[in-house]
Amino acid sequence: MNFLSLIEHKRDGGELSSEVIDELIKAYSSDSIPDYQMAAFLMAVNIRGMSTDETRALTLAMRDSGSVFQFPEDERPIVDKHSTGGVGDKVSLVLAPLLACLGYRVPMISGRGLGITGGTLDKLESIPGFSTQLSVDQIIAQVQSIGVAMGGQTAEIAPADQRLYALRDVTGTVPSIPLITASILSKKLAEGLDALVMDVKYGGAAFMRERDEARALAKTILVLAAECGVECSALLTDMNTPLGRAAGNWLEVKESVMFLEGNGPVDLEELVISCADQLPGCNAERASAELESGRPREKFTELLSAQGADLVAFETKLKLDSTAPVVREFSKRERGYLARCDARVIGEVVRDLGGGRQTKESKIHPDVGLDRILKPNEPVNGPLCRIHARSEEDADIAEERLMSAFEILDEKVGQFELISEIMR
Numbered sequence: 511m512n513f514l515s516l517i518e519h520k521r522d523g524g525e526l527s528s529e530v531i532d533e534l535i536k537a538y539s540s541d542s543i544p545d546y547q548m549a550a551f552l553m554a555v556n557i558r559g560m561s562t563d564e565t566r567a568l569t570l571a572m573r574d575s576g577s578v579f580q581f582p583e584d585e586r587p588i589v590d591k592h593s594t595g596g597v598g599d600k601v602s603l604v605l606a607p608l609l610a611c612l613g614y615r616v617p618m619i620s621g622r623g624l625g626i627t628g629g630t631l632d633k634l635e636s637i638p639g640f641s642t643q644l645s646v647d648q649i650i651a652q653v654q655s656i657g658v659a660m661g662g663q664t665a666e667i668a669p670a671d672q673r674l675y676a677l678r679d680v681t682g683t684v685p686s687i688p689l690i691t692a693s694i695l696s697k698k699l700a701e702g703l704d705a706l707v708m709d710v711k712y713g714g715a716a717f718m719r720e721r722d723e724a725r726a727l728a729k730t731i732l733v734l735a736a737e738c739g740v741e742c743s744a745l746l747t748d749m750n751t752p753l754g755r756a757a758g759n760w761l762e763v764k765e766s767v768m769f770l771e772g773n774g775p776v777d778l779e780e781l782v783i784s785c786a787d788q789l790p791g792c793n794a795e796r797a798s799a800e801l802e803s804g805r806p807r808e809k810f811t812e813l814l815s816a817q818g819a820d821l822v823a824f825e826t827k828l829k830l831d832s833t834a835p836v837v838r839e840f841s842k843r844e845r846g847y848l849a850r851c852d853a854r855v856i857g858e859v860v861r862d863l864g865g866g867r868q869t870k871e872s873k874i875h876p877d878v879g880l881d882r883i884l885k886p887n888e889p890v891n892g893p894l895c896r897i898h899a900r901s902e903e904d905a906d907i908a909e910e911r912l913m914s915a916f917e918i919l920d921e922k923v924g925q926f927e928l929i930s931e932i933m934r
């Protein structure tokens with residue numbers, strides 16, 4: 511294969527055959543194509559786009575770079591949920607045990623934080639002893655036994671995506687509809703799913719800034735998933751405001767546990783129940799009743815125990831008000847109603863406190879972040895959030911940056927809409 515002419519063909523707006531795309535992924539996976547040429551190809555795709563046939567071929571080639579889960583026959587459907595990434599988005603942490611309680615099998619493969627968006631794996635790893643490094647066999651065995659496993663991508667699961675994603679992250683080629691579709695669906699198809707619910711985010715802290723772009727991404731994913739035999743629906747959700755009241759790895763785990771114990775934020779509940787509602791055989795009433803039963807909290811403990819968590823250390827950590835060296839309330843002088851809590855600024859602050867990565871090598875500090883975040887339309891007569899930092903200096907910097915994150919007005923703004931559309 512002459513890879514140079516293939517890059518040129520794509521650069522000039524040409525279409526590639528399935529065979530060529532398949533060969534391309536195989537060649538890249540076996541190190542026969544250098545990163546600089548693949549980066550040029552990705553940029554050509556980012557600019558020129560891909561046809562439906564090309565996107566399908568890329569997705570399947572990436573899926574087949576690893577193995578596809580083979581679950582034993584069982585009446586429990588195999589399902590998952592995937593979000594395109596947001597700030598304070600802890601839905602997976604609570605939805606996975608809820609779905610297991612509702613009688614689904616949930617082999618959830620999650621990612622790490624990227625840019626300002628948090629990652630489920632980083633959150634789970636803030637739990638003492640919890641292991642996210644599971645082999646395909648371990649995932650299958652655990653899902654068969656307790657209904658749920660939460661792990662990271664391994665060399666066995668769509669490894670081409672792992673390499674391509676790392677390259678996209680440093681070459682400005684993340685926000686491309688065919689590349690995002692292939693990245694997400696290659697992993698989801700490898701899980702051998704019956705059904706998938708997608709949370710496609712738009713807004714200031716999302717990859718897709720505009721709702722129309724999110725809709726176009728959702729449509730591409732829905733069409734391809736259906737062609738591949740996976741029942742899929744997509745929620746278009748707002749990511750201008752953080753989800754819930756906590757952002758930061760451990761603080762989000764803590765909020766998730768509070769949620770499972772019946773004390774969670776209402777926006778998180780709306781999204782969790784709406785995701786469950788989309789799955790075949792489920793509905794919002796059943797999901798709410800299951801949540802209220804307290805069983806998903808027990809399932810969460812079962813999941814932690816199955817993946818090596820130190821439950822005594824976990825429960826002790828949960829009881830602490832803060833596990834970061836510095837905790838500080840953040841306020842502004844104005845009084846009135848909160849008009850805006852900017853998820854992008856919040857995400858940047860959490861990342862820079864050490865909760866996210868500046869580079870691929872950055873070390874995550876699990877206990878930093880923000881909590882008790884005020885939500886739009888709430889009255890402002892005290893702190894707007896709390897800062898959990900590693901040092902007084904970090905807290906000072908965060909405080910300065912947070913000034914622009916919160917806008918306060920004399921009157922309430924219009925109703926805040928979290929879920930704007932559900933697509934099938």
Ligand code: URA
Nearest residue numbers: 594595689690693694
């Ligand atoms: N999530 C993924 O898994 N891949 C992308 O490309 C974007 C979000």
